[in-house]
Amino acid sequence: MRYILGETGHMSILHVLHYPDPQLRIIAEPVPEVSRDIRTLIDDMLETMYDAPGVGLAAPQVDVAKRVIVVDITEDKSKPLALVNPEIMRRQGTVQMEEGCLSVPGIYEPVERAEWIKVRALDRGGHVLDIETDGVLAVCIQHEIDHLDGKLFVDYLSELKRARIRKKMEKLRRQTM
Numbered sequence: 001m002r003y004i005l006g007e008t009g010h011m012s013i014l015h016v017l018h019y020p021d022p023q024l025r026i027i028a029e030p031v032p033e034v035s036r037d038i039r040t041l042i043d044d045m046l047e048t049m050y051d052a053p054g055v056g057l058a059a060p061q062v063d064v065a066k067r068v069i070v071v072d073i074t075e076d077k078s079k080p081l082a083l084v085n086p087e088i089m090r091r092q093g094t095v096q097m098e099e100g101c102l103s104v105p106g107i108y109e110p111v112e113r114a115e116w117i118k119v120r121a122l123d124r125g126g127h128v129l130d131i132e133t134d135g136v137l138a139v140c141i142q143h144e145i146d147h148l149d150g151k152l153f154v155d156y157l158s159e160l161k162r163a164r165i166r167k168k169m170e171k172l173r174r175q176t177m
């Protein structure tokens with residue numbers, strides 16, 4: 001399945017917030033209806049993710065406190081997936097993978113998550129979508145859903161490591177200001 005991007009005739013690269021921006025800690029609100037505005041948000045988020053480039057992006061990262069995530073773990077951008085109000089219904093096993101995040105640029109650290117998940121969400125068309133997946137996609141979806149609850153992958157690291165990353169990010173921010 002391939003989404004037709006840019007149905008509204010315009011796509012934008014959105015500004016991605018960086019850790020430790022407090023906006024990244026906000027709990028996102030459920031989306032009552034997959035409206036045209038939400039579809040535009042999805043398209044812009046996909047465009048922003050591909051431009052970065054990244055494999056996932058959550059709405060709070062672009063300063064929108066809504067429960068919307070996009071992911072695509074393919075190299076040729078062939079499987080864009082948009083999940084609205086995603087909920088993990090079941091999880092099994094554990095797996096450790098190196099994770100990164102567009103809000104924490106340049107940092108990659110191993111995080112332990114469920115190996116297999118079953119997720120229920122609304123798709124871009126507003127239809128209920130059930131996904132059972134494992135591996136990289138499962139990890140990616142869990143990482144993005146965390147963002148909707150104000151949680152970042154650095155929260156799984158030791159306090160010492162997190163403090164070091166925070167310092168690095170603040171230095172980076174001063175340099176680019």
Ligand code: NI
Binds near residue numbers: 143147
């Ligand atoms: Ni992230």
